[in-house]
Amino acid sequence: MLAAERRDHLLGLLAREGKVVAKNVAADLGISEDSVRRDLRDLAAEGLCHRVYGGALPVSPAVADYATRTSVTPDGKRKVATRAAALVRPGSALILDGGTTALAVARTLPPELACTVITHSPTIAAAMIEHPLADVFLLGGRIFKHSAVACGAAAVEAAQNVSADICLLGVTGVHPEAGLTTGDAEEAAMKRALAARAADTYILASSEKIGTASRFRVLPWEDISGLITDADPGHPVAEQLMARGVEILAAD
Amino acid sequence: MLAAERRDHLLGLLAREGKVVAKNVAADLGISEDSVRRDLRDLAAEGLCHRVYGGALPVSPAVADYATRTSVTPDGKRKVATRAAALVRPGSALILDGGTTALAVARTLPPELACTVITHSPTIAAAMIEHPLADVFLLGGRIFKHSAVACGAAAVEAAQNVSADICLLGVTGVHPEAGLTTGDAEEAAMKRALAARAADTYILASSEKIGTASRFRVLPWEDISGLITDADPGHPVAEQLMARGVEILAAD
DNA sequence: CCTGTTCTTGCACGTTTCTGCGTGTATCGT
DNA sequence: ACGATACACGCAGAAACGTGCAAGAACAGG
Incomplete structure (x- = not known):
């Protein structure tokens, strides 16, 4: 699992489901929660997501999910x-x-x-x-x-x-x-x-x-x-x- | 294994699977990781792939949607x-x-x-x-x-x-x-x-x-x-x- | 056929980057 | 207020990286 792949996965989840829960992603991908948190921190620093307690949300709800x-x-x-x-x-x-x-x-x-x-x-x-x-x-x-x-x-x-x-x-x-x-x-x-x-x-x-x-x-x-x-x-x-x-x- | 052959293999892998992991390719082809890394570096310099830690990704990944x-x-x-x-x-x-x-x-x-x-x-x-x-x-x-x-x-x-x-x-x-x-x-x-x-x-x-x-x-x-x-x-x-x-x- | 040059390749080395764990702190729900 | 959970930070081992170097192959010219 490449680091860049994880990032894409997270962005995809954000776009598709409108949210990311650090714990679940870590379990799904079989990696530590720390790595997920680190990635989310980086993405947030680039303005690609909005960090919240427990996970992250899309930066603008307009680009979020279909529903x-x-x-x-x-x-x-x-x-x-x-x-x-x-x-x-x-x-x-x-x-x-x-x-x-x-x-x-x-x-x-x-x-x-x-x-x-x-x-x-x-x-x-x-x-x-x-x-x-x-x-x-x-x-x-x-x-x-x-x-x-x-x-x-x-x-x-x-x-x-x-x-x-x-x-x-x-x-x-x-x-x-x-x-x-x-x-x-x-x-x-x-x-x-x-x-x-x-x-x-x-x-x-x-x-x-x-x-x-x-x-x-x-x-x-x-x-x-x-x-x-x-x-x-x-x-x-x-x-x-x-x-x-x-x-x-x-x-x- | 010709150098050009390796390059094609890498580009094919990128197109087919959306990523390349240097370690795996080296093992599959029976060549050193150094050669794979060198190739990826060259391809990246030509704008044909995007170099990341651990391997490479296609230059325009479909996963990153336009929105x-x-x-x-x-x-x-x-x-x-x-x-x-x-x-x-x-x-x-x-x-x-x-x-x-x-x-x-x-x-x-x-x-x-x-x-x-x-x-x-x-x-x-x-x-x-x-x-x-x-x-x-x-x-x-x-x-x-x-x-x-x-x-x-x-x-x-x-x-x-x-x-x-x-x-x-x-x-x-x-x-x-x-x-x-x-x-x-x-x-x-x-x-x-x-x-x-x-x-x-x-x-x-x-x-x-x-x-x-x-x-x-x-x-x-x-x-x-x-x-x-x-x-x-x-x-x-x-x-x-x-x-x-x-x-x-x-x-x- | 021999020789010098160039290019490629794999290895060794030191450096950088990543990842998981432990620790202590902050935040949440009740 | 309190336990549970999430968090940030530091650390150490592991993995990946770039670079220099030497052995070998490919090639051109004599």
Whole structure:
């Protein structure tokens, strides 16, 4: 057991489980607690962990484990993300929109899933680094600060060169009459460009979006394959949508 | 047992098992530990492995995930980033490479600086969201997991459509004879494409990079305007570089 | 074929670094 | 307040390290 190996092991434990208990690690690796403590002391000196009585914690909880990160996303978005992630088949190609719900989808995808993810969101591209088998293609362009995604002519043009099996799109408004809407015209255009490149388009909409409308129309109902939401299927708007032939994928 | 054979064996072991223990290899091959140590020392000098007490590790261990690597900025990189940020004039256009040092530059740029930042790194694009007046243009392409940047044909093509005043490039090796090097051929090509689109190119190299070399050449000395480093100006390699006409920008 | 040179290799030596144990101290839970 | 546990420090043995040196192999030139 190399010293550097031990260090890596400790950092791995910190990232995976969010904590390290000196006693347990010593027992697991068959080394003395002193060595573990020494390593933790060194790591803490380099700012790579935070030393506490009994072991150590990650320096910033943000980089910690998967479970705590997903827990901070609101319950509704997590449900929607879980349902959406179930639509992604191994080996398929997925166009993923920007926004917090789409980010939750990226984090919810199985870590060992082999698929192609196409996105115009640098945040989502960065999150997909955690998925070693996923092929990530980033659509470039001018970054719109408001939503942290690439938009504009260059981004739309880049989107013309890809195609995918499904497209998961976030919107800010879902309304029976107004349709699917968002707050920015450029973003709306970009979302249309993305949806046009996939065989099936699904809308990610946690319950608070249902029944509201924003200024710019993204797509008409005919162009989408389904709506993924955690809203009650008995919700009046949901029933209206079903009457219009929109498939509702319930996320519970 | 040929010397070259031993080297290959060691590199194979590193790739296959993620580590090399000098003692074990010596016993397996029936040679002295001294020879193994000598080989490892040579490989480390070429940047092909990372020497540790007891053996060696691959130069970029998969165990150290990107999140933990980015969470801390060593002192040297912060100094280099500060010096580099000072080169960026208001209203100018900057091409920013990927990597932890470049990320430190992005974070060091004045929050209210109005400039254009062009990058192929989603991480850096995401970090630039914090700069409300900066215009960010993201170069798309296939994401290389190892360094979390867009590379490949699409990214190089996207780079052809931009130009900038200065380009800040990170490398893994700075060596008087070997020049500026990095560990991946695609990355090297991408860095060349970026450098070609800027009037001036500066290299970001914290002191631990000085005097080391990796496998793939990025640029010859003639193509760069300067080297930004926190290494001692009296460092023998620094003096050699100055003798070759390379401008050294000291970061203290 | 012989000879001188260069390079490699293994060994010996002194030095540095690591690791586990003992001791005494600090901190925690009750 | 008290026992239990975790901790830091010092120490000694062990392991790994770098360096100098000499024997041997590979090679080029005469």
